[in-house]
Amino acid sequence: MSSLASLVLLVTTVTGIIIPTKREYGKALSGTFIHVTAGHLDFHLDPYYVEGTDVSSFCHTKDGDTEKGVAGRFGTLGSKCDSPTALVEAAFAFMKAQAPDADFVIYTGDSTRHDRDKKFLRTKEQVIEIQKIIVNYFLKGFSTVIPIVGNNDVDKHNDIKDFDEQYLEFKSIWEPYNLNYGSEFDRAGYYTQDISSNLRTINLNTLSFSKKNKLVDECNATDSSGRHQLDWFKKSLEDVRRDGSKAYILAHIPPNSKKDKHFYRESCYSEYYSILGSYSDVILAHFSGHFNHDQLTAVLKNTEDGTYTRVAALGEEEVPMTAQELEKYKVVGVLLNAPSIIPEKNPAVRIYKYETEGTRFPVGTILDWDQYYANLEEANQSGNLKFKLEYTASKLYNVDHFDASGLQNVFEAISLNENVRTQYTNIRNVLGNEAPVEY
Ligand SMILES: *[C@@H]1O[C@H](CO)[C@@H](O)[C@H](O)[C@H]1NC(C)=O
Numbered sequence: 072m073s074s075l076a077s078l079v080l081l082v083t084t085v086t087g088i089i090i091p092t093k094r095e096y097g098k099a100l101s102g103t104f105i106h107v108t109a110g111h112l113d114f115h116l117d118p119y120y121v122e123g124t125d126v127s128s129f130c131h132t133k134d135g136d137t138e139k140g141v142a143g144r145f146g147t148l149g150s151k152c153d154s155p156t157a158l159v160e161a162a163f164a165f166m167k168a169q170a171p172d173a174d175f176v177i178y179t180g181d182s183t184r185h186d187r188d189k190k191f192l193r194t195k196e197q198v199i200e201i202q203k204i205i206v207n208y209f210l211k212g213f214s215t216v217i218p219i220v221g222n223n224d225v226d227k228h229n230d231i232k233d234f235d236e237q238y239l240e241f242k243s244i245w246e247p248y249n250l251n252y253g254s255e256f257d258r259a260g261y262y263t264q265d266i267s268s269n270l271r272t273i274n275l276n277t278l279s280f281s282k283k284n285k286l287v288d289e290c291n292a293t294d295s296s297g298r299h300q301l302d303w304f305k306k307s308l309e310d311v312r313r314d315g316s317k318a319y320i321l322a323h324i325p326p327n328s329k330k331d332k333h334f335y336r337e338s339c340y341s342e343y344y345s346i347l348g349s350y351s352d353v354i355l356a357h358f359s360g361h362f363n364h365d366q367l368t369a370v371l372k373n374t375e376d377g378t379y380t381r382v383a384a385l386g387e388e389e390v391p392m393t394a395q396e397l398e399k400y401k402v403v404g405v406l407l408n409a410p411s412i413i414p415e416k417n418p419a420v421r422i423y424k425y426e427t428e429g430t431r432f433p434v435g436t437i438l439d440w441d442q443y444y445a446n447l448e449e450a451n452q453s454g455n456l457k458f459k460l461e462y463t464a465s466k467l468y469n470v471d472h473f474d475a476s477g478l479q480n481v482f483e484a485i486s487l488n489e490n491v492r493t494q495y496t497n498i499r500n501v502l503g504n505e506a507p508v509e510y
């Protein structure tokens with residue numbers, strides 16, 4: 072039995088009528104924030120992308136090989152080309168128009184183009200330059216932007232170790248954001264940031280955990296980069312708990328997997344979930360990018376032995392559990408992976424609504440999100456790129472807030488309701504117009 076279908080057994084009552092409350096927020100916070108990211112992407116801006124060049128040249132030149140297609144104005148779907156300036160500008164214009172009052176933007180990394188074109192390798196200067204261009208776009212539209220390091224933001228794709236001078240470079244490029252970078256940032260690229268007196272973001276550097284980073288070791292190795300960061304992560308969560316605050320976790324690479332292979336090193340992966348579970352009383356949600364899918368994942372608690380594991384809604388069924396086993400598990404944590412700008416799939420931007428009053432739910436509780444996407448095919452043809460609403464989470468899932476109990480209901484909806492399951496499968500891949508979302 073699939074883990075997802077089995078999860079239904081856990082649930083005895085079907086809740087979930089949408090409560091269409093008109094939300095009134097405090098003056099200080101508007102109650103919306105934006106999440107931009109990409110999977111193997113995020114922005115992945117490539118200022119050297121030229122419309123009309125050949126896809127086989129990674130959209131840099133006309134090399135006479137048109138078999139793989141021709142570079143479109145706003146990007147070329149499903150190709151190995153990165154995001155042209157036109158797409159990145161359209162995305163920023165959209166965000167400014169759609170959420171001008173957003174309290175903050177979480178930007179889960181990967182500003183720069185890939186280093187795929189052997190005839191036009193990325194230089195260290197370009198990596199820095201592109202990072203600066205993205206900062207300038209953000210500064211023109213938003214006052215609070217919280218960035219983290221992506222695996223393509225470092226000079227040598229995926230590889231970085233503690234005490235690398237690039238952390239000081241990031242700090243200097245991101246200086247205009249005016250955030251709370253501490254000594255850990257200088258050493259290894261992670262930091263915390265207060266949003267309000269009772270809400271904080273913990274901004275990780277997931278490169279310390281990544282299997283692809285050749286310069287780091289397992290998290291159970293003494294003195295490893297991952298070891299230091301997980302210790303800091305726990306301490307930061309202790310601080311949140313002590314202060315009576317709540318936390319959002321920002322991660323570039325999600326603790327998920329592709330074809331059963333975890334993105335994180337094994338000991339990092341298991342301890343990571345154990346931390347997410349142990350501090351589920353203070354963690355409101357975990358946000359990530361990197362993997363391009365619109366993916367829901369739950370932290371599960373084994374109620375018999377108190378250990379933690381996880382289940383991803385469809386797509387990854389790497390926790391095959393029997394019905395009996397499933398009776399033991401309870402959703403305690405919420406992981407939201409948003410799709411990205413890079414046109415591997417249709418480009419996407421997400422706008423969250425969160426609790427600011429703290430009357431019904433703790434401040435910071437995710438109440439809803441609107442997922443927007445652009446249809447590249449149409450944009451290339453018309454010469455005009457428009458972001459459209461793909462779906463509104465509360466309507467799609469019939470859930471009015473997205474804490475652990477809300478996510479339990481979402482998993483239930485995906486399991487029980489074939490229509491919701493089909494919709495989720497489509498939006499997981501940001502199919503957009505090919506399969507319009509119907510509620
Ligand atoms: C983008 O533009 C090119 C050229 O106009 C076109 O051939 C292609 O089909 C368009 N669509 C996508 C999704 O790349």
Ligand SMILES: *[C@@H]1O[C@H](CO)[C@@H](O)[C@H](O)[C@H]1NC(C)=O
Binds near residue numbers: 289291292337338
């Ligand atoms: C550390 O974790 C790895 C991966 O799970 C494992 O193979 C190794 O035996 C562990 N080492 C120690 C010292 O526990």
